[in-house]
Amino acid sequence: MSSSTTPSPSPATTPAPAAKAPRAGMGARFALIALALMWPTQLLSLAGLLGGNAQASVAIHFRTTEIGWFILVNALVGTVVAPFAVKLSDFYGKRNVMIVITVIGLAGDIIAALANNYATLLIGRGIAGFYAPIAALAYASVRELFPPKHVGAASGIIGSGIAFVAIGGPFLTGWVIDSFGWRGVMWSLAIATAIGLLLLLTLVPETPHRVERTKVNWLGGLLLGGGAAALTYGIGKGGEWGWTDAGTLAFMFGGVAAVLLYIVTDLKVAHPLFDLTMASRRGVWSVFLATALVGATIFGTGIIGQLLVLYPKIPTVSDGLGMTATHYAVIGIPASILILVVGFGTGVALRKVDARLPLALGAAFAAVGFVLQRSWHYNSTQLMLLGVFSAIAMGLMVSSIPVLIIEAVSPEEQATANGLQSLAQGVLTTIVTQIVYVILAKDSTVAQGTRFYHDAGYKNAMLFGAAMAVVGLLTVALIPRLKRAEDVEAGEAVAA
Incomplete structure (x- = not known):
């Protein structure tokens, strides 16, 4: 792959041909492909939501002070697997690799669901981490499967599909946890992964881009x-x-x-593994840095609210709110709807609006939300009202990040760019999440083998989230003006 401004295909590379304008009836086909790619991509968000909400139940059931690894082991395995998955997708096709990692992820989900001790549960969660690169491969597939003028909108729509997860996920979590406990959550993930596998097998065509098979x-x-x-x-x-x-x-x-x-x-x-030379261009490294920081802040700090709401209220021991998962879903309805509206609205607006703007606004809303929530997080009304800020931030972010990556690189670099950005965001998200656990642990009490958190810890973690959001906002200013996604033709580089 070339890192020059206007790369020309080498003999070792078979570039993706420019997609033609859709004929009559083709619109429905593209819609089905987008749906099929949206499901496995947003299953990552669903897994984060379900897994995060199950933490309290898992910690109390297994009496562990190391509940952080329930989330982190999955993310770390995904970090290790991601570069290999992206590389192999260039050799064997993105669809084929997506199918393989989905099968492995499904096996991990089943092991986790059957676990009778915490070590086995972590092993299953780790194997399920093989599924993590699915989003990078799905977004890269869009570049090859959709006409150039629809690539930006399709990517934005797939990203904003997180709203459906945000709306249905909490209620699924609430019903499953309240009725079947944490093990029901693990089986729910297995079923959702199986559905994603079926969609990939039946609706998604293979992507045409290939490179010469070489050593890895x-x-x-x-x-x-x-x-x-x-x-x-x-x-x-x-x-x-x-x-x-x-x-x-x-x-x-x-x-x-x-x-x-x-x-x-x-x-x-x-x-x-990756063509790292592309990162020498300002338009590329600045997009990687800004999107990874903003994405890691919003996703990595999500555990604060989950732990706060679902951990029990025990005087002098735990300052959780002790809500049921179902109640948590109910108070999150306005935010979930807002993610849907903002996400789809941003995806459409990105045909006219500079993609840097929604990313910056997302970081700003996240920072303000954390600052306000630090003082008001003690009842359902406060959480519902302040959830507006995080919802707007999420909707803006998930729609703008994939479009910025499309605008920053050429089609031949798309898979590598998605892999690198996903890798950077994944590593930073894991680090941010771990730092949040460390901050919470400084103000905590261990009772009967389980760690419970105090209000001071939640406040400090929110302050950390606000600081990270501000840093992310500042990095957006480093991104130069890029060519809009709908103006990019196959084979044309986008960023200098």
């Missing part, structure tokens, strides 16, 4: 994933062992060193 930099991928895992583990143990402890520093600096070593090796090997 397996060592580099392990350095990248292992380094990210070591860094995350070190951050998680910093609060327990001490930030100057030799073990903490070894994991943290060792993790950073491994990631840097990956970059050096991938730039030098004949067949790198």
Whole structure:
């Protein structure tokens, strides 16, 4: 893949042909493809929602103080797998790779659902992490399967599909947890994954783009994933062992060193995992940085509200609100509807509006929401009203990020760009989530083997979320003006 401004296809690359304008009846076919790609992509959001809401039940059931790994092990495995999945999709086709990782993810969901101890549950959650690259591959598939003028809108619609998860997910979670406990949540994920697999098999055509099959930099991928895992583990143990402890520093600096070593090796090997040279262009690295920071902030801090609402209220022990999952779903209705409206509205508006604007507004709304919620988070009314800010932020973000990536790179670079952005956002989300757990743990009490959190911890975590949102907002200013997605033709580079 070329990183020049106007790349020309090499003999080793078979570029995706420009899609023709839809004929009569083709609109329905494109709609079905978009639906089929929306389901597995947004299943990641559903898994995060269901898994996050199940944390309290899992922690109390297994009497563990390490509930953070219920979420983190899934994300870390996804980080390790992502570069390989993207690379193999160039060789064998995105649809084929999506099918394989969905099957593996389904196996992990089933293991987790059948687990009778916490270790087995974590193993299942880890295997389910193989599913994580599905979003990057789905968005890259859009570039090859849709006409150029509809690529931006299709990506925005697929991204805004998170609203359906936001509306139906909480009620599904509430009904399942209140009726069947955390194990019902795991079976729900398995069923949803199976449906996604069926849609991929029946509705999504194979993407035409291929590159010559070469050696895969397996060592580099392990350095990248292992380094990210070591860094995350070190951050998680910093609060327990001490930030100057030799073990903490070894994991943290060792993790950073491994990631840097990956970059050096991938730039030098004949067949790198990613074409990292594209990141030398301002239009590319600035989009990666801004979207990863904003996305990681919004997704990585979601556990604050989940823990606050669903953990029990126990005087001097736990300052959770003790709501049922169903009640949590009810108070989230206005926010869920707003995500739908803002997401679809933004997807349509992006035909005329600079995609940097909604991303910046999303970060700003997130920051304001955290600041206000720090003072008002004690009852249903406050949570319902302030949920408006996070809903607007989510709708703006999920619609603008995929479009910005399309605008920043050429079609030949699309899969790699989606993989790199997804990888960067995944690593940062995991780190942000781990830092949130560390902040919460500083103001907590362990009772009967389970860690419970105090109000001061929730407040400090919200303040951290606000600070991260502001940093994300500032990085959006680094993105130069890009060509609009609907003006991009296949084979044409977008960002200098």
